[in-house]
Structures are given as structure tokens and as C-alpha cells.
Amino acid sequence: MIDLFQRDIKYLQGVGPQRATLLQKELQIASFGDLLYYFPYKYVDKSKIYTISQVDGNMPYIQLKGKFLHIEVVGEGRSRRMVGHFSDGTGVVDLVWFKGLKFLIGKYKVGVEYLVFGKPTVFNGRINIAHPDIDKAEAAVIEEMGLRPYYNTSERMKRSSLNSQALEQLIRHLLQSIEKERMEETLSPTLIAKHGLLSLGEALRQIHFPQSPEMLRKAQYRLKFEELFYIQLNILRYSKERRQRYKGFLMETVGDEFLAFYHQYLPFELTGAQKRVIKEIRKDMGSGKQMNRLLQGDVGSGKTLVALLSMLIAIGNGYQACLMAPTEILATQHYETISQLLMDMNVKVELLTGNIKGKRRAQILSDLSSGDVDILIGTHAVLEDAVEFSALGMVVIDEQHRFGVAQRAKLWTKNTCPPHILVMTATPIPRTLAMTLYGDLEVSVIDELPPGRKPIQTIHRYDAQRAGLYNFLREQIEQGRQVYIVYPLIQESEKIDLKNLEDGYQQIVETFPQYRISKVHGKMKPQEKEAEMQRFLRRDTQIMVATTVIEVGVNVPNASVMVIENAERFGLSQLHQLRGRVGRGAEQSYCVLITGYKLAEDTRKRIGIMVQTNDGFEIAEADLQLRGPGDLEGTQQSGIAFDLKIANIARDGQLLQYVREVAEELIESDPNCERLENQIIWTELAKYRKKNQNWSLIS
Ligand code: ADP
Ligand code: MG
Numbered sequence: 001m002i003d004l005f006q007r008d009i010k011y012l013q014g015v016g017p018q019r020a021t022l023l024q025k026e027l028q029i030a031s032f033g034d035l036l037y038y039f040p041y042k043y044v045d046k047s048k049i050y051t052i053s054q055v056d057g058n059m060p061y062i063q064l065k066g067k068f069l070h071i072e073v074v075g076e077g078r079s080r081r082m083v084g085h086f087s088d089g090t091g092v093v094d095l096v097w098f099k100g101l102k103f104l105i106g107k108y109k110v111g112v113e114y115l116v117f118g119k120p121t122v123f124n125g126r127i128n129i130a131h132p133d134i135d136k137a138e139a140a141v142i143e144e145m146g147l148r149p150y151y152n153t154s155e156r157m158k159r160s161s162l163n164s165q166a167l168e169q170l171i172r173h174l175l176q177s178i179e180k181e182r183m184e185e186t187l188s189p190t191l192i193a194k195h196g197l198l199s200l201g202e203a204l205r206q207i208h209f210p211q212s213p214e215m216l217r218k219a220q221y222r223l224k225f226e227e228l229f230y231i232q233l234n235i236l237r238y239s240k241e242r243r244q245r246y247k248g249f250l251m252e253t254v255g256d257e258f259l260a261f262y263h264q265y266l267p268f269e270l271t272g273a274q275k276r277v278i279k280e281i282r283k284d285m286g287s288g289k290q291m292n293r294l295l296q297g298d299v300g301s302g303k304t305l306v307a308l309l310s311m312l313i314a315i316g317n318g319y320q321a322c323l324m325a326p327t328e329i330l331a332t333q334h335y336e337t338i339s340q341l342l343m344d345m346n347v348k349v350e351l352l353t354g355n356i357k358g359k360r361r362a363q364i365l366s367d368l369s370s371g372d373v374d375i376l377i378g379t380h381a382v383l384e385d386a387v388e389f390s391a392l393g394m395v396v397i398d399e400q401h402r403f404g405v406a407q408r409a410k411l412w413t414k415n416t417c418p419p420h421i422l423v424m425t426a427t428p429i430p431r432t433l434a435m436t437l438y439g440d441l442e443v444s445v446i447d448e449l450p451p452g453r454k455p456i457q458t459i460h461r462y463d464a465q466r467a468g469l470y471n472f473l474r475e476q477i478e479q480g481r482q483v484y485i486v487y488p489l490i491q492e493s494e495k496i497d498l499k500n501l502e503d504g505y506q507q508i509v510e511t512f513p514q515y516r517i518s519k520v521h522g523k524m525k526p527q528e529k530e531a532e533m534q535r536f537l538r539r540d541t542q543i544m545v546a547t548t549v550i551e552v553g554v555n556v557p558n559a560s561v562m563v564i565e566n567a568e569r570f571g572l573s574q575l576h577q578l579r580g581r582v583g584r585g586a587e588q589s590y591c592v593l594i595t596g597y598k599l600a601e602d603t604r605k606r607i608g609i610m611v612q613t614n615d616g617f618e619i620a621e622a623d624l625q626l627r628g629p630g631d632l633e634g635t636q637q638s639g640i641a642f643d644l645k646i647a648n649i650a651r652d653g654q655l656l657q658y659v660r661e662v663a664e665e666l667i668e669s670d671p672n673c674e675r676l677e678n679q680i681i682w683t684e685l686a687k688y689r690k691k692n693q694n695w696s697l698i699s
Contacts (some may be wrong), residue, residue, distance in 0.1 A: 255316010272595025319393025
């Protein structure tokens with residue numbers, strides 16, 4: 001049976017080489033198995049047949065059974081159409097086709113019984129159905145008419161008449177040709193019995209051609225179970241293997257540097273949450289196992305200080321540490337903050353970015369490999385092969401969602417023994433997603449902001465309300481505050497976006513002639529960007545007009561207003577990140593979202609959520625619900641082909657949790673699936689790993 005699943009799709013009756021190429025290109029269907037796992041996106045209930053006397057123009061899609069009285073082609077040129085007068089004895093409807101007449105003329109016969117499916121409308125007092133689906137009303141067809149599957153296809157496929165109906169036919173034939181008992185299982189009999197699952201064969205039949213809504217639900221449950229089970233099993237197995245394979249650096253004490261800093265140079269009392277997280281990290285580093293920890297903390301919650309204290313532990317134990325940030329601006333800012341904090345201590349900190357070249361770079365590299373540099377801060381420039389540490393013991397990755405898996409994994413290869421790893425993110429990942437993405441990471445959460453922060457007030461304004469907004473900005477600036485104005489930048493249309501930014505900048509310059517205004521965007525040279533950021537930080541300028549380059553990490557506590565233009569073009573987590581640039585000082589801060597009047601339903605919801613809450617976790621959950629996991633920031637770049645075929649991380653959270661426990665139980669009781677009944681699972685896991693190689697690199 002495995003062979004049958006893997007058989008090339010071109011050998012399926014009705015496919016052939018040309019259609020096979022199309023299926024492969026458009027839907028990635030290469031084998032019989034791929035086709036069986038190409039599930040419908042919706043079902044339409046065709047169990048009911050109406051009589052024509054019941055039909056009116058207000059009905060949704062309906063089904064009729066009857067015969068053509070007469071079929072004719074009428075009209076000229078663009079209005080040329082085929083009209084079939086169709087009757088079931090209770091009345092007559094006109095079935096009309098405008099397109100594809102070439103193939104249609106002569107296809108349907110007068111006097112033969114057909115099933116017709118479509119949306120009725122009333123035109124000139126007659127009932128019409130345009131481009132209906134038509135099947136011969138053979139007994140077998142009617143018998144199977146429960147829920148009818150609809151498959152997504154592409155325009156190219158439709159042009160080659162590989163539409164939903166054609167796929168349905170192919171799948172029907174394929175299922176018919178496979179005898180039930182020959183469909184091999186992918187789950188063990190114990191699991192199937194214990195969790196009341198349908199067999200694979202039954203589930204695949206019912207998912208395509210459900211006999212009833214209930215059978216459809218059962219089929220979906222079985223297939224989701226299987227899908228989530230292998231994802232979880234793989235993560236759990238992998239993390240077990242990893243723990244067995246690697247030891248970590250044992251860092252027994254916190255060391256002198258940590259203590260000196262903590263007692264003499266700490267700029268403020270740590271929050272309770274910061275203290276708790278540092279304890280968790282300290283415990284990991286002293287355990288002898290490699291730390292692999294995700295630190296989640298909302299924007300402004302003080303993750304940098306936690307990172308610094310962790311790095312000092314490594315240094316106190318004779319190791320080096322590395323802090324990697326996703327952008328030049330952010331790396332530079334970290335470098336400045338940390339150098340400042342360590343000013344009076346004997347710890348050597350260096351900055352390495354793509355811009356640091358020549359002699360300077362050579363010097364840093366040689367100091368690194370000799371062990372003179374204690375902390376290296378940088379962008380992904382630190383990953384280059386030429387960058388060699390003498391004893392890298394600890395790596396902090398800031399805003400980790402910006403890095404790909406491959407990049408993160410690369411840091412490991414800088415040692416035979418992997419360093420402790422702390423990844424930090426301000427994009428809170430909902431629990432269900434974290435489980436699927438980073439099942440192998442321990443998670444720490446900073447759930448408390450430093451004292452004295454006032455919650456940011458978020459306001460939604462329409463384009464036309466700008467005059468009022470400008471007055472408000474003027475007031476804020478007069479009180480000594482600074483203002484960000486952000487324009488969207490989406491890569492595909494960088495030119496248009498830059499124009500937006502330039503136009504916006506001009507308008508701001510004209511509106512506020514009395515103030516100095518900075519401008520920063522991605523096309524500027526890093527030095528220019530940096531210089532402009534510095535001007536803003538020093539309060540030389542009052543307004544910063546920018547694209548989303550300032551989204552992550554930038555810290556200017558005196559800035560109190562964030563204006564986001566075209567807010568409808570940003571995702572929720574991006575809006576939240578941008579908002580996090582203000583509210584960093586003691587003053588009341590504001591975020592103003594500007595949109596047009598016309599907003600899509602989803603956009604209105606997004607804006608509503610932003611206005612209602614400052615809680616990053618709430619926002620992340622909402623984001624997951626609204627967009628689905630494939631779109632979530634971080635899931636795409638993280639290197640996981642997040643192409644779940646049937647389960648939905650947003651909606652199937654509970655099942656995921658349940659399946660996770662099932663997988664844990666199995667790993668506990670039979671870690672290598674040696675029991676006879678579990679061998680099937682082992683085989684499937686191996687297949688799964690072959691298909692999803694990226695997974696094994698996560699974290
Ligand atoms: P994020 O978690 O977004 O990276 P940062 O580490 O940049 O946050 O910290 C945000 C601001 O809060 C910084 O100005 C930092 O100096 C300040 N901060 C951090 N911890 C504390 C604390 N315990 N008390 C007061 N201010 C703090
Ligand atoms: Mg930060």
C-alpha cells in the first residue's frame with residue numbers, strides 16, 4: 001500500500017503526463033498519496049433536491065433534478081450564449097452559459113435526466129441559473145449525494161479543465177480503485193482504539209465524500225489527530241535526542257562580574273519579574289545541561305538588563321558572551337547601553353556589524369579569538385565564519401523572530417559544546433503556537449513593566465481628522481516631548497512607499513516649520529540612519545518621520561507620541577511593536593492610528609483590539625485568530641513550512657494539547673517505539689522527518 005501512495009500521479013487513470021505536470025506545479029501533488037491528502041476546502045449539502053415550483057430568486061445555491069426540453073445558442077458576439085430550457089414537470093428554468101461554449105455545445109442531451117446545481121436568479125420574469133454544475137442523475141450519483149466536496153484549483157488548472165469537479169472525479173476513481181482493507185494504517189491499533197479514531201481508509205473516504213456531517217467531523221478529527229501527533233512526536237523525540245547528545249557548560253557560580261554589577265552599578269531596582277527570570281536562567285546555567293530558553297517580555301519590560309546579567313554570569317565563569325540583534329540600529333543601541341552600564345567595570349565589550357571593516361574589524365576578530373573580548377554585540381555579521389571565539393559560553397538572540405532557523409543554528413557550530421542560548425522576543429507567541437514551533441524551548445516570561453509607567457493611550461483617527469492631530473502634536477512638543485510618525489514599507493512596492501514617506505515628510509515640514517525633523521528609512525546608509533537616530537535621541541530634532549526600520553527595540557524615552565500612517569496596512573504584532581517605541585518614560589504616552597474611512601472587517605477588528613488593550617499576549621492571540629498561523633510574524637521566517645494540511649493552530653489548540661500528552665505518554669513508555677504495535681509509528685516518524693527536515697534544526 002505504501003507503494004500505491006507513492007506512485008507517480010501521472011499513472012492515475014485520467015491524469016497523464018500533462019495534467020501531472022500541472023498538478024505538481026500548481027498544487028504540489030506528485031503522487032497518489034498527495035492527491036488523497038489534498039482535502040476539500042468546503043462542502044455543499046446536495047442531499048436536498050428542490051422542485052422548480054419551489055424556486056425563487058432569493059434562494060442560495062440549490063439542486064434540481066429534471067430534463068432539458070430544448071437547448072439553443074442565441075445572441076451574437078459578446079452576448080452569444082447557450083440556453084437550456086430545463087424542466088422537472090413542476091416548472092421551467094433557463095440554464096445559461098456565456099463562456100466555454102466550444103466545449104459545451106452538444107455536451108448535454110435533451111430527454112436525459114440531470115442533476116443541476118447553482119444559484120437561481122430572476123431575469124425578465126424567468127428563473128435563470130448561470131453556469132450551473134451538471135451531473136447525470138444516475139442512481140449511484142444520487143445515492144452518494146451527501147455533502148459534495150469543493151477543491152481549490154488555480155486559473156491555469158481551470159483553463160485545462162482541471163476544475164474542482166475534475167479533481168473530485170479523480171479522487172473518486174482513486175478511492176474506488178483502492179480496496180478498503182488494503183489502505184495501510186499510519187497510527188497504531190492501540191491509539192486508534194483508545195481514542196476512538198476512524199481507520200485511515202475510512203477517514204480519507206469520508207473527508208472527500210462524507211456521508212453525513214457527523215462522519216465528516218470524525219474524519220477531520222482523525223486526520224488532524226494524525227497530523228498534530230507526528231509534529232509533536234518529532235519535537236519530543238528530537239529534544240530527547242538533543243539532551244542525550246549534548247552536555248552544556250557548567251557555570252557553578254554567578255561570578256565576580258555579576259556580583260559587582262548587581263551591587264554597585266545596577267541603575268535601578270529590578271522588577272519582581274526580572275528577578276524571577278534571572279533566577280531561572282541562573283539555575284539552567286548551573287545545571288550542567290545546555291540552556292535553551294525563550295524569554296518573552298512585552299516591549300519595554302526590560303529584557304536587555306536580563307540579557308546583560310546572564311552574560312555576566314558566563315564571563316564570571318571564564319567564558320565569552322555574544323548578543324545578536326536583527327538590525328544595525330538595534331545592535332548599536334545595545335552596544336551603547338551596555339558599554340555605558342559597564343563603564344566602570346573591567347569587561348571588554350565590542351560591536352561587530354557589516355559596516356565595521358578593515359583594520360578595525362581585524363582587530364576585533366583577533367581580540368575575540370585571543371579571548372580579550374568578553375562581550376561581542378552585533379548583527380548577523382557575528383555569524384560569519386571568520387568570527388572565532390576563544391570560549392563562547394553564552395549567546396543571547398534579541399527579537400529572535402527576525403532570524404531564520406539556519407542562522408540561529410549556526411551559532412552552535414562555533415563550539416564543539418553548544419553555548420547556553422537565550423532567545424528574547426517581544427512578540428508574544430501564543431502557547432499553542434509556541435508548543436508547535438519551539439516545543440524544545442523552556443519559556444520564561446517577564447509579565448511586569450518597570451514601575452512608574454503609564455499605560456499608553458491608543459486612539460484611532462481618520463485621514464480627514466489630521467488638523468486636530470497636528471494641534472495635539474504641537475502641544476506635546478511644546479511640553480518638551482518628541483514624536484514619531486511612521487509610514488508603511490512593504491517590500492514589493494518600495495518605490496510607492498518611499499514616495500509616501502517623502503510626501504509625508506514634506507507635509508510635516510510644511511506643517512511644522514518651527515521644528516527640526518528627522519527622516520529615517522531602509523534605503524539610507526547605516527551611518528546616516530545611525531546619525532539621524534542619534535540626533536533624535538539627543539533631542540536635536542523633535543519629530544522623527546520613519547518607515548518601520550524603527551519598529552524593533554529602539555529606545556528614546558522622551559518620545560511620547562507614535563503616529564502610524566496607513567495603519568490598515570500593518571499587522572497587529574507590528575502595530576504593537578511600533579507602539580512599544582513610546583511609553584518608555586514617566587510621561588503619559590499616546591499612539592495614534594490613522595486610516596482611511598473605508599476599512600475591511602478584519603482591519604476594523606485589528607484597530608479595535610489595538611485601541612482596547614496594551615497586553616501583548618492578548619494581541620498575539622487575537623492575531624492568531626484573525627490571520628491564522630501561516631501569516632504570523634515569525635512562523636514563516638522560522639523556516640518551518642507551516643503548511644498544516646488540516647489542523648488549524650488557532651482553532652485546534654485543545655486537540656493539540658491533548659495530542660501532545662498522547663505523544664509524551666508514548667515517549668515515556670516506549671521511547672524508541674520498540675513494541676511491535678508501535679513500529680508503525682516509528683516508520684511514519686521516519687517518513688515525516690524526511691519530508692520536514694527543517695524541523696530538526698529548531699531552537
Ligand atoms: P525591552 O524588553 O523592550 O528590550 P528594554 O530592555 O529596552 O526593554 O528596557 C526598556 C526601558 O526600561 C529601558 O529604558 C530600561 O533602562 C528601563 N528599565 C529596564 N528595567 C528597569 C527597571 N527594573 N526599573 C526601571 N526601568 C527599567
Ligand atoms: Mg529590546
